[in-house]
Amino acid sequence: MARPLADGDPRTLGVIVDHVADAYEYLGSFVTRLTRDEHVEVSPEIVDDLNARHASAVTAPTREAALAHLVRGGDAFVALIEPLSASELATGEGSVTIARFAEIAARHADGHRTELEAALGLT
Numbered sequence: 001m002a003r004p005l006a007d008g009d010p011r012t013l014g015v016i017v018d019h020v021a022d023a024y025e026y027l028g029s030f031v032t033r034l035t036r037d038e039h040v041e042v043s044p045e046i047v048d049d050l051n052a053r054h055a056s057a058v059t060a061p062t063r064e065a066a067l068a069h070l071v072r073g074g075d076a077f078v079a080l081i082e083p084l085s086a087s088e089l090a091t092g093e094g095s096v097t098i099a100r101f102a103e104i105a106a107r108h109a110d111g112h113r114t115e116l117e118a119a120l121g122l123t
Contacts, residue, residue: 014060019112020073031102034092034101035088
C-alpha cells in the first residue's frame with residue numbers, strides 16, 4: 001500500500017484508505033452531535049483542515065492498519081445511522097443533517113474506491 005495513488009498525487013493507497021476511515025470518524029462525530037441536538041458547523045475549510053491534519057499525522061499506514069481502521073470506522077458509522085428513523089435522519093439545519101452526512105460518507109468512500117481501482121488498473 002506504499003504505492004503513490006497516481007502521477008501528481010503523492011498520497012499512497014494506504015493513506016487514501018486510512019483517510020476514508022478518518023472521514024467516517026469525523027462524520028460520525030457530526031452525527032453524534034446532531035443526535036444530541038448540538039449545533040454542528042461544517043464548511044469546506046473545516047473539512048480541509050480535518051483532512052490536512054490526517055495527512056500530516058498518518059503518512060505511511062500498513063495495509064493491515066489501514067484496512068482495520070476502515071472496517072472499524074465504517075462499522076461504527078453504520079451503527080450510528082442504521083437505527084435512525086426517517087425523522088431522525090432529517091435532524092439538523094439546512095444541508096447539515098444526519099441524512100446528508102450519511103450521503104457524504106457513501107459518496108466519499110465510493111469516489112475514493114473509483115480512484116483506487118483506476119490506480120490499480122482495475123477499471
